Amino acid sequence: MKFQIIPVTPFQQNCTLMWDENTNKAAVVDPGGDIEKISDALNQRNLTLEKVFVTHGHLDHCGGARKLADLYNVPIEGPNQEDAWLLEQLNSDQTRMWGLPPGEPFTPDRWLNQGDNVTVGNETLQVFHCPGHSPGHxxxxxxxxxxxxxxxxxxxxxxxxxxxxxxxxxxxxxxxxENMYKLGDDVQFIPGHGPVSSIGQERRGNAFVRDKN
Known part of the structure; x- marks a missing residue:
């Protein structure tokens, strides 16, 4: 599996393009906007978009999900159903809150829960329900x-x-x-904004959730 970060929206949100090298099937995670930029990345790598994944219902992460899914006629998977209320507000309350262009409300083709798996080509990813920032993240x-x-x-x-x-x-x-820190110190993670880090780095040094041991 390969990954490419595509910063989108004025918030420079980390939209992630991922693809199975053996099939050239791809998924896009959190297309908050700038759909043309995402399409260009797909075309440059000659990839076939198979799915859209969404981590949570905030506008900068999923404001372009419906548009991208419709453009390529692919399903949307995620977030957890606890974020349904946010997806319903993508062209109203959230637009005013974030100062971004309105998104298009949607209901995903599949809600995701703790322990689910999603696939991209022949590759499988595990799903963890991680509320706190939003209830359905x-x-x-x-x-x-x-x-x-x-x-x-x-x-x-x-x-x-x-x-x-x-x-x-x-x-x-x-x-x-209970979820992320148990993945292992050598795991790299792509956050919604800013640089990539590792679980070990954050477990040892993150001032908000430093390891208590």
């Missing part, structure tokens, strides 16, 4: 390459905001410690 993990896509759960040196509607630092900390 999910994280994707590809075990063979030891790469996770964390959305706005964990960042290099920081964590996702919990002052947004239905946010909870207690829930976020539990999600990180």
């Amino acid at each position: 999910v994280v994707f993990f590809h075990a063979p390459t030891k790469v996770a896509i964390s959305g706005d759960v964990l960042f290099a040196g920081s964590v996702g905001r919990t002052d947004l509607p239905k946010g909870s630092f207690k829930a976020l900390e539990k999600s990180i410690r």
Whole structure:
């Protein structure tokens, strides 16, 4: 499995293009906007988009999901159903909150839960339900390459905001410690914003969720 980060929207959100090298089948995670930029990346690598994955329902992460899925006639998978209320507001409340162009509300073709798997070509990723930043946030993990896509759960040196509607630092900390930190110190993760980091780096040095041992 290969990965490419495509920064989108004025928030420079880390949209991730991933693909199975053996089949050239691809998925896009969190297409918050700039659909033309995402399409260019697919075309440059001669990839066939198979699915759209969404970590959570905030506008900068999924504002372009419906448009991209319709353009390529592919399904949307994720987030967890607890974020349904956010997906319904993509052209209203969230637009005013974030100051971004409105998105198109949608219901995914598949809601995702803890323990689910998703596939890209012949590759499989594990799904972890990680509430705290939003109640329906999910994280994707590809075990063979030891790469996770964390959305706005964990960042290099920081964590996702919990002052947004239905946010909870207690829930976020539990999600990180019980899901992400158990993936292994050598796992690299692609956050929703900013640089890539590793689980070990954050477990030892992240001021918000440093290892208590």
